[in-house]
Amino acid sequence: xxxxxxxxxxxxxxxxxxxxxxxxxxxxxxxxxxxxxxxxxxxxxxxxxxxxxxxxxxxxxxxxxxxxxxxxxxxxxxxxxxxxxxxxxxxxxxxxxxxxxxxxxxxxxxxxxxxxxxxxxxxxxxxxxxxxxxxxxxxxxxxxxxxxxxxxxxxxxxxxxxxxxxxxxxxxxxxxxxxxxxxxxxxxxxxxxxxxxxxxxxxxxxxxxxxxxxxxxxxxxxxxxxxxxxxxxxxxxxxxxxxxxxxxxxxxxxxxxxxxxxxxxxxxxxxxxxxxxxxxxxxxxxxxxxxxxxxxxxxxxxxxxxxxxxxxxxxxxxxxxxxxxxxxxxxxxxxxxxxxxxxxxxxxxxxxxxxxxxxxxxxxxxxxxxxxxxxxxxxxxxxxxxxxxxxxxxxxxxxxxxxxxxxxxxxxxxxxxxxxxxxxxxxxxxxxxxxxxxxxxxxxxxxxxxxxxxxxxxxxxxxxxxxxxxxxxxxxxxxxxxxxxxxxxxxxxxxxxxxxxxxxxxxxxxxxxxxxxxxxxxxxxxxxxxxxxxxxxxxxxxxxxxxxxxxxxxxxxxxxxxxxxxxxxxxxxxxxxxxxxxxxxxxxxxxxxxxxxxxxxxxx
Numbered sequence: 001x002x003x004x005x006x007x008x009x010x011x012x013x014x015x016x017x018x019x020x021x022x023x024x025x026x027x028x029x030x031x032x033x034x035x036x037x038x039x040x041x042x043x044x045x046x047x048x049x050x051x052x053x054x055x056x057x058x059x060x061x062x063x064x065x066x067x068x069x070x071x072x073x074x075x076x077x078x079x080x081x082x083x084x085x086x087x088x089x090x091x092x093x094x095x096x097x098x099x100x101x102x103x104x105x106x107x108x109x110x111x112x113x114x115x116x117x118x119x120x121x122x123x124x125x126x127x128x129x130x131x132x133x134x135x136x137x138x139x140x141x142x143x144x145x146x147x148x149x150x151x152x153x154x155x156x157x158x159x160x161x162x163x164x165x166x167x168x169x170x171x172x173x174x175x176x177x178x179x180x181x182x183x184x185x186x187x188x189x190x191x192x193x194x195x196x197x198x199x200x201x202x203x204x205x206x207x208x209x210x211x212x213x214x215x216x217x218x219x220x221x222x223x224x225x226x227x228x229x230x231x232x233x234x235x236x237x238x239x240x241x242x243x244x245x246x247x248x249x250x251x252x253x254x255x256x257x258x259x260x261x262x263x264x265x266x267x268x269x270x271x272x273x274x275x276x277x278x279x280x281x282x283x284x285x286x287x288x289x290x291x292x293x294x295x296x297x298x299x300x301x302x303x304x305x306x307x308x309x310x311x312x313x314x315x316x317x318x319x320x321x322x323x324x325x326x327x328x329x330x331x332x333x334x335x336x337x338x339x340x341x342x343x344x345x346x347x348x349x350x351x352x353x354x355x356x357x358x359x360x361x362x363x364x365x366x367x368x369x370x371x372x373x374x375x376x377x378x379x380x381x382x383x384x385x386x387x388x389x390x391x392x393x394x395x396x397x398x399x400x401x402x403x404x405x406x407x408x409x410x411x412x413x414x415x416x417x418x419x420x421x422x423x424x425x426x427x428x429x430x431x432x433x434x435x436x437x438x439x440x441x442x443x444x445x446x447x448x449x450x451x452x453x454x455x456x457x458x459x460x461x462x463x464x465x466x467x468x469x470x471x472x473x474x475x476x477x478x479x480x481x482x483x484x485x486x487x488x489x490x491x492x493x494x495x496x497x498x499x500x501x502x503x504x505x506x507x508x509x510x511x512x513x514x515x516x517x518x519x520x521x522x523x524x525x526x527x528x529x530x531x532x533x534x535x536x537x538x539x540x541x542x543x544x545x546x547x548x549x550x551x552x553x554x555x556x557x558x559x560x561x562x563x564x565x566x567x568x569x570x571x572x573x574x575x576x577x578x579x580x581x582x583x584x585x586x587x588x589x590x591x592x593x594x595x596x597x598x599x600x601x602x603x604x
Contacts, residue, residue: 003028004067004149004184005050010059012042012049019045021208022059027149032171032185034199034216038406039422039450041205043188047071047151050186070147074154078126078134084111085122088140103144109166110140132158132330143170152187156194160330161473161501162508168197190451192217192476217451217476294355295319295439295467296341301350302492303333303340310336312492313350323468325478327497327504328488334471337488338362338441341469361437365444367424369431374417378407378427381416385434391463402430405456421448429457438466442481446474475501546591553588560584 003026012020019042027033027050035043048054051071052061063069078087088107089097097103126137135158142150150171156164171185189195195202196216204211204220211227213220296318303311310333318324318341326334339345342360343352373381382398389396402412405426419427425448432440440461446454458480461468472478478485478501485497487504489511497503560581567573 002064004064006062008060008062011057013057018208023210025210027184027186029184032198032200033203034195035188035203035205036451037205038452039420043205044153046205047153047186047188051151067149068147069149070142070145071151072139072142072153072155080127082126084124087126087137088144106140106143109170110136149184154189155187156189156191159473161327161475162505164194164473165505168194171198190446190449190454191474192451295358297353299351302348303345304348305336309492314494316494318467320467323482325482325485326471327485327501329490332488332490334488335443338443358439359437360439361432361435362441363429363432363443363445365447367428370416370424370428376416377413378416379412381427382430382434385431389434389436391460398434404460405430406453425449426453440466440468442470444472446472446477546594549591553584557584
């Protein structure tokens with residue numbers, strides 16, 4: 001099948017930096033491709049090139065006849081004076097979009113109750129809207145267009161956990177284009193959970209090349225680990241591989257005469273040998289030594305701001321070595337709670353007890369604290385805080401920590417004022433760590449950071465002994481960095497989430513299905529008939545049937561995974577099994593949708 005859009009031996013240099021060097025690739029119908037790579041590596045440029053917005057120095061862009069392309073850029077440049085209705089719906093009349101289930105789904109998922117929200121209705125202009133509101137409008141506009149090729153550059157920016165989950169579900173089940181062929185999706189994002197939920201393939205942009213991997217983020221990490229192992233990108237890895245090779249050769253002539261086959265589980269074996277990322281017991285012991293028994297105790301605390309009650313008589317005890325992730329709807333007051341713990345926002349009622357040895361540091365969402373060092377070099381801006389620190393029981397110099405977080409070689413001599421937004425964010429994090437806090441608060445730490453930097457940040461914090469509080473919409477980062485999550489649901493409560501972020505989303509779905517959902521659909525009218533007793537009986541029978549079908553599908557999926565592992569050396573067999581697995585996933589999604597519809601009718 002010919003690709004919808006493709007590059008043929010594309011070359012592009014911006015300034016002195018080559019971004020594409022004879023790159024050939026394509027996006028075919030039905031593919032959902034996630035693009036990863038370092039900041040400044042060319043991810044957005046690659047997308048703009050495919051969209052026809054960035055001319056090439058050499059090579060060409062190929063687009064199939066009649067294929068429509070739409071791009072969501074990072075800038076959210078919306079026309080001045082445009083209304084919400086004009087921007088999102090364009091020339092669509094009300095009877096057209098109101099009768100179109102897909103458009104209604106987009107409007108509900110991204111804009112919610114339009115008249116009751118900050119969007120202020122269809123006639124409101126976009127000029128005074130916040131960055132988050134403008135982002136949602138721009139995203140809704142490009143989704144309503146429904147192009148054959150949809151390109152999204154950082155679509156999760158300004159979306160909360162719930163909005164990200166909705167968008168992932170929508171894109172993963174995206175519509176078919178006329179003729180029955182599924183449309184193509186290309187998405188640049190640092191949200192690793194989103195990549196896993198949406199992508200069927202991954203492109204990594206690095207060193208002016210684009211490397212292709214099957215699957216989402218998890219599959220990409222496994223495949224990249226195996227690729228790095230085989231390629232032995234460092235001398236140390238080469239030495240390790242040579243030792244393994246020698247051990248294999250010593251097993252005798254039969255081993256040498258057999259033909260070793262590439263095994264798909266090689267990368268998984270690498271991960272199986274890895275220890276847990278954090279030794280929780282050891283870190284807790286260190287944290288207790290540094291912090292004592294007390295960190296923060298909020299007792300019966302009420303926090304009010306701007307006439308709203310953010311916390312209502314909440315008790316929350318945070319101990320040494322605790323690692324909490326905080327999730328919640330936009331405007332629930334997550335950042336304000338961090339300020340209250342630091343004593344920067346007064347409690348209306350209750351009390352806050354702070355341990356005597358607490359030394360807090362907060363990574364804020366802005367970069368104003370770097371203005372004072374804008375004229376310094378990167379390494380000088382770090383050493384003004386401290387030249388050495390201890391992480392994981394080892395002394396680390398300022399230069400070593402900077403290198404771990406991406407400031408390699410001569411980049412440490414760069415002027416702070418010349419750094420990009422992502423580099424400033426990294427520098428801010430290094431300076432915070434060099435101050436040797438024992439309580440660290442990270443407020444939306446993923447802003448402006450690429451996946452490689454986020455991974456490095458997590459690696460550094462794995463060996464950091466202290467209490468960690470993280471506010472983020474990045475589901476992967478929350479579950480990777482923290483051991484427990486709590487939710488602010490906008491009702492003044494602070495809800496513990498034993499089931500993690502998935503439990504939070506379930507709580508939000510229940511809320512939407514009760515009061516909030518009812519108000520969004522309009523008030524119930526007396527006399528509205530529910531499902532009849534006969535309809536409920538049929539729905540319950542359907543539920544039993546669908547449960548059995550789902551069980552069979554789950555068992556078949558396990559069998560297919562086992563067969564794929566056994567057939568790892570047979571590419572043709574693997575391809576057939578993969579196709580069957582894809583078909584099974586589609587069948588299961590359809591069954592789950594039928595199950596939800598039947599469950600709603602059975603409960604009426």
